[in-house]
Amino acid sequence: MNGPDQKGRAMPESSVRRPLIVPSVLPADFACLGAEVRDLCAAGVDRIQWDVMDGVFVPNLTFGPDVIASARSHSTVGFEAHLMVVNPDGLLGTYVDAGCELIIVHAEACTHLHRTLARIRELGARSGVALNPHTPAEVVAHVLAETDLVLAMTVNPGFGGQAYIPAVESKIARLRRMIDESGHSIELEVDGGITGDTIGGAAAAGADVFISGSWMYGCPEGKAAAVKRLRDAATVAGEAA
Numbered sequence: 001m002n003g004p005d006q007k008g009r010a011m012p013e014s015s016v017r018r019p020l021i022v023p024s025v026l027p028a029d030f031a032c033l034g035a036e037v038r039d040l041c042a043a044g045v046d047r048i049q050w051d052v053m054d055g056v057f058v059p060n061l062t063f064g065p066d067v068i069a070s071a072r073s074h075s076t077v078g079f080e081a082h083l084m085v086v087n088p089d090g091l092l093g094t095y096v097d098a099g100c101e102l103i104i105v106h107a108e109a110c111t112h113l114h115r116t117l118a119r120i121r122e123l124g125a126r127s128g129v130a131l132n133p134h135t136p137a138e139v140v141a142h143v144l145a146e147t148d149l150v151l152a153m154t155v156n157p158g159f160g161g162q163a164y165i166p167a168v169e170s171k172i173a174r175l176r177r178m179i180d181e182s183g184h185s186i187e188l189e190v191d192g193g194i195t196g197d198t199i200g201g202a203a204a205a206g207a208d209v210f211i212s213g214s215w216m217y218g219c220p221e222g223k224a225a226a227v228k229r230l231r232d233a234a235t236v237a238g239e240a241a
Helices: 030-042 065-072 092-097 113-122 166-182 199-205 214-218 223-240
Strands: 002-004 020-023 047-053 078-084 102-106 126-131 149-153 187-191 209-212
Touching: 020 223, 030 047, 030 065, 030 223, 065 078, 065 092, 078 126, 092 102, 092 113, 102 113, 102 149, 113 126, 126 187, 149 166, 166 187, 166 199, 199 209, 199 223, 209 214, 209 223, 214 223
Parallel strands: 020 047, 020 209, 047 078, 078 102, 102 126, 126 149, 149 187, 187 209
Antiparallel strands: none
């Protein structure tokens, strides 16, 4: 299987994986989230990521489910929730109900990761597992059958605007091999410091979903130009790898 369509549903497999460009709304104007979501959709993004932080697993506090639910009707693409929280199991249902078709939990925060991923699917969402930069790829080796997406963090989570960590690319390549050998349809996402210059390394290593926040919002030519530049760079690097 290939990546999801704009509503987060799995699509038929093809010989070429189209890079998916997914903005984080962390740099958005929180007072105008509906307009921000509409603007991102108009720019041609593939879905939208909500960075959910609890002030414990990471220092910041961000989006509760009610905030996300209020923005859902403004979007024509799917939502994913990246739960950077210490107790994801207690929150899964609320973020699914808020309109997130994909729920990503951190392996470092889950005592029973297999059970958590299975529960996300039981709730009707797609399941994702995130790995911090120091966490080995092998942590997900035995849960790939329960996983729709693996997220390799290319910064330490908790803050926007951080610099990309190139050393993670060897782990991305390892995850790509593990996914391909598993025979399961699993997206490989990267998040942190993704720009028009850094996306090529992640794509060449095997990533096919790319989160961009600060760089996309800061692009002088606008978000649509940023999306095109990211997608073009990822496509070229992926095809050359």
